[in-house]
Amino acid sequence: MSQNPVTNPGVGVTAARGFRAAGVTAGIKASGTPDLALVVNEGPSFAAAGVFTSNRVKAAPVLWSQQVVKGGAVSAVILNSGGANACTGPLGFQDTHATAEKVAEVLGLSAGEVAVASTGLIGVRLPMDKLLPGVETAAAALSEDGGEQAAVAIKTTDTVHKTAVAHGDGWTVGGMAKGAGMLAPGLATMLVVITTDALVEAPELDAVLRGATAKTFDRVDSDGCMSTNDTVLLLASGASGIVPDADEFAAAVREVAADLARQLIGDAEGASKDIRIDVVNAASEADAVEVARSIARNNLLKCAIHGEDPNWGRVLSAIGTTAAAFEPDRLDVAINGVWVCRDGGVGEDRELVSMKDREVVITADLNAGKEAATVWTNDLTAEYVHENSAYSS
């Protein structure tokens, strides 16, 4: 969790050696809050991997960064809030290209190694007259303790900035994330940059990142809405000079990803409850994920949880819409440990369920096998409606 003061080196993307970062106010946001982040890998290695939204409507920076990451090397990442640069046509793509060129020019890099990420309103061009000078400001502010400012600058409706860190034997993995709405898997509905000073080649980074996201960001489903801009990058500087144990490295990346994913759910728009959905005794992991996701997307259930109502009938009606292996009269459901539904019918007294805490755990036992999966979501509130109806975002 990001409880460190701004002056503390070692937060987020600058926790690992070989990285500098900055977060500045370029004036892209009308609010005048920080809106441009720059992360620079100073090597000696520039290996990188990325996963991107599976939405077929992809923002210009996603199309650009997918090409950059294919090369296997990323020297810098420029991220802006205040505009998604999605559905902006060829001119929007030119804007992304120009942004990468500007970063390359200022830092003496190749534009083909500069990834770009954007977040904000879809369908609006970015104010390049503010963004390009902002790149110079950000480059001048680059620092080994800039990780926190960078995390602040990528916020949109996030109420807090989000960083995480994990340490290996002589090497470190750190990261930052933003995301509060339009959060659903497919993959990773958020902007995330994870850095490490471990010495790891791009193909292994790719495998590790895909493995971590599949079990973390992909299992966060706040509102079922898939973004056009989701980007998760993993950059390795090799500055520690250490080639880590493969399993330990994968575990560290997954730990950072899980930490950030949990923070994303904890800050979801308008949410008053964080809901962990554990599906157990499924015939397959895919079945468990399908059932958990169906529960996570049930608006009626999300309203009930908001009202602290252990309405298990809505859980069963959500399970019933899936193709997973189960018998309706063998379903068990617990809410915060009380098995309110047994054998598809009435179980323990629902009055026994306490739902006062922010975290609510729903356990669905399919009694159909030995596999399990967990998906995180949050409740549906009037505040969510307000945040997403009162102004464009």
Added chain:
Amino acid sequence: MSQNPVTNPGVGVTAARGFRAAGVTAGIKASGTPDLALVVNEGPSFAAAGVFTSNRVKAAPVLWSQQVVKGGAVSAVILNSGGANACTGPLGFQDTHATAEKVAEVLGLSAGEVAVASTGLIGVRLPMDKLLPGVETAAAALSEDGGEQAAVAIKTTDTVHKTAVAHGDGWTVGGMAKGAGMLAPGLATMLVVITTDALVEAPELDAVLRGATAKTFDRVDSDGCMSTNDTVLLLASGASGIVPDADEFAAAVREVAADLARQLIGDAEGASKDIRIDVVNAASEADAVEVARSIARNNLLKCAIHGEDPNWGRVLSAIGTTAAAFEPDRLDVAINGVWVCRDGGVGEDRELVSMKDREVVITADLNAGKEAATVWTNDLTAEYVHENSAYSS
């Protein structure tokens, strides 16, 4: 629309000859409002068809009525609000059976020709000590002008009762519906009874009903939540003695179904906007339906419409999650006739869009073929959250 006074014969399920109906207060609902409806087919024909929820968790009355309808003949339908009798186990099924037996006993019928439908909270047994005496009260109240009382008695969170009628050449189709939440296709998340005095055999009724529901109730998606209790029945008394033209009869049933479906959306929980989503120039009708449904289920868009914000980026991000044939840079989107998105990018000025009316039309042109489909949904509001969080339903 049901603007007729209670004393007017010919409303809803009693619009067609050969039917009597009643709606009474049995005391199932704590509110003391009407909660038990009875519809009786007096023949000479008893042909019937039904479609039921595709939720695999099915309420006891659904399991019962599926068997009744398989026989092709229905003499009476007993419908209660105030309890879904879903997830109530073998005892719940016995309650449904006992209800059908009671109707059969009072009316001198076979229980195997009595369909049962229930709606209300899942996971609670019905108060049979009130329901069974209520059957006697309802039987005593049966009347040729009882269609309106029957429509009133099946309401749950509905604010108005819903009936519709269509006339053929010497024959009539009439119907009633209830449903305000847990409205999503799969099939028909609602209770609906449609009656006709036309002389039509059960297999044709089945084909006509499936054809009508596929294009009407199945294309209503209020909140993406599929019920455990959805039931749509079509009963033919043959009392007109007329064998209708097949196409005219199908059109009349579809007209009544479409009318009732539109009324359901117009009364959806908490809604302030009715949203018609027209997907045009799709490669297939299935593509058009998939895209329309994805748009209909996008919470962020539903919030934006509530705020009268023509946020077409959320339409594109919803389209992008589908597998339908389209090119992202050839998508056009209009909101209330203004083409705010052209070629996947910014189109006409969004300031030109007026969203003051209750009905909002979103047109998505996939430019990928010649097929089309329409799905109805509504906006997402703080009132929806309140209705579904403040108490169990």
